[in-house]
C-alpha cells in the first residue's frame with residue numbers, strides 16, 4: 001500500500017433519538033445501539049387546573065418543549081464529540097388519551113389539550129352509559145365507558161367550545177392524541193399535513209376497533225359523530241420508515257420520525273416485554289400495568305382494559321392493562337398543595353420518619369378511581385386521622401395507595417389471564433423510592449425488579465424507530481439491553497399481614513364511593 005492511500009473511514013456509530021412527551025414533563029434522549037442513553041434534556045411544562053376536576057395543557061407549549069429538549073440533548077451529545085448526523089431516526093412516545101383539537105386550515109389549536117386525568121365530562125359520560133349499546137362497546141374497542149378515553153373529552157369540546165363546534169360544522173376539526181399532534185406539527189403542520197397515529201394510541205380513543213385496528217363505524221355512530229365533519233388521523237404501524245415524516249426545523253431537521261408508541265406501550269417494549277406473559281408496571285404521573293397477552297385481544301371481565309401493545313410489522317401484539325390515575329402526581333400533590341416536601345425525592349425520607357402508616361389510609365381518587373374499580377364518583381379521601389397523625393403517616397399512606405391499587409390490578413390480571421406473575425418488572429420516576437418499592441413487594445407478595453436504567457419508556461420509542469431504519473433488526477439483538485444492575489425487592493411480610501392490610505384498603509375504597517355523585 002502506497003503512502004497516499006487514505007486511511008479507511010471509521011464506521012460511524014448509529015444512535016436513535018426519542019421524544020418522551022409525558023404528563024408532567026417532556027424529554028429527549030439519545031440512545032446508542034446498546035440501548036444506553038448517552039445524552040438527554042428534560043423540561044417540566046405548565047399544568048392548568050382551571051376548575052376542580054379540570055386538567056389542561058397548552059398544545060403549543062408542548063411543541064416548544066419538544067423542540068427545546070431536542071436542541072438541549074443534541075448539544076450535549078455534540079459536546080461529547082458525536083455528530084448529530086449519527087442520529088439515524090427519532091421515535092415518539094407520549095401521554096395517551098390527552099385530546100388535542102386543531103383547525104385543518106391553519107394547523108393551530110382550537111382549545112387547550114384536555115388531559116387524560118380530566119373529569120369535567122363526568123355527566124356526559126353518565127348519559128353515554130345509559131345509551132342503548134353502551135354495554136357492547138368494550139368488546140369492540142377494549143375500553144369501558146369512563147372519563148378516561150379521548151372520546152368524552154372531544155364530545156365535551158364540541159358541545160362547549162364555540163370555536164371547536166364551528167370548526168366541526170365546517171368540516172375543519174382535526175382531532176388527535178398527543179402523538180398525532182406532535183407528528184403533524186414537527187412535520188410543519190398544514191403544509192405537509194402528515195396526520196397519523198399508531199394503534200397503541202388510537203386504541204385509547206374508543207374510535208378504533210381493537211380487532212381490525214381500523215376506525216369502526218358502529219363506534220362512531222354510537223357517539224353520533226358525523227364523519228364528514230370530523231378529521232381523524234390515519235392509523236399506521238408503530239414502526240415505519242416514512243409514514244411519520246421528518247423533523248422539519250431545528251438541529252435535527254431532515255431526520256425521520258420512524259417510531260410512535262403510547263408511553264405505556266413504549267415502557268413494555270423498553271422492558272422487552274415481547275412475549276405473552278411478560279408484564280411491566282410504570283410509576284409515572286399515573287401508574288400502568290401492562291401484561292402481554294399475545295396476538296389476540298383478551299377482553300377483561302375483571303375491570304382491566306384491552307389495548308394494543310405495539311404493531312411493528314402488521315402483526316399487532318395486545319396487552320391487558322390496569323390503569324391507576326394517580327401515582328407520582330400524589331407525591332407532587334403533597335409537595336405543591338400541602339407543602340410537606342420540597343421535591344419528590346424527599347418523600348421516602350418523610351415516610352421513613354415513622355415506622356408505619358399509623359392507621360392512615362389515603363384513597364388518592366383525585367380523578368375518581370380507575371382500574372379495577374372504575375368509580376367516577378369517588379374523590380380523594382384520607383381515613384384514620386387522629387391526634388397522633390404526623391406528616392410521615394400521610395406520606396406512607398400516599399405511597400401505599402399506588403401499591404394497593406397495583407395489588408388489586410394484579411388480582412384482576414390473574415383472574416383474566418389465569419396466570420400469576422412470578423415477579424413484577426417496574427420503572428418510572430416513583431420507582432426511585434426504595435421505600436415505595438419495598439412496600440410494593442410486601443403488598444403483592446412477589447419480588448419487584450427495578451432495572452438500573454429507568455428511562456424504559458423513551459427506550460421503547462427508540463426501539464420502535466430503530467427497527468424501522470435498521471439500527472436493530474431482531475428482538476434478539478436487544479437481549480442484553482439494561483439487564484445488569486437490577487435491584488430486587490423481596491416481600492418481607494407474611495400473607496396474613498398482607499391480607500389484613502389489603503382488606504383495610506378495600507374498606508376505604510368502598511367508603512369513598514358516591515362522594516361526587518351529582
Ligand SMILES: Nc1ncnc2c1ncn2[C@@H]1O[C@H](COP(=O)(O)OP(=O)(O)O)[C@@H](O)[C@H]1O
Pocket residue numbers: 022023024025283284285286327328329330331332344345346347348428429430431432433
Ligand atoms: N425519588 C422519587 N421518589 C418518589 N417519587 C418520585 C421520585 N422522583 C420522581 N418521582 C415521581 O415520579 C413522577 C414522574 O415520573 P415520570 O416517570 O417522569 O413521569 P411522567 O412520564 O408521567 O412525566 C413524578 O410525579 C414524581 O412525583
Ligand SMILES: O=P(O)(O)OC[C@H](O)CO
Pocket residue numbers: 022023024094095096097116262263264284285286287
Ligand atoms: O404520564 P404518564 O407516564 O403517567 O402516562 C400517562 C398515560 O399514558 C395515561 O394513559
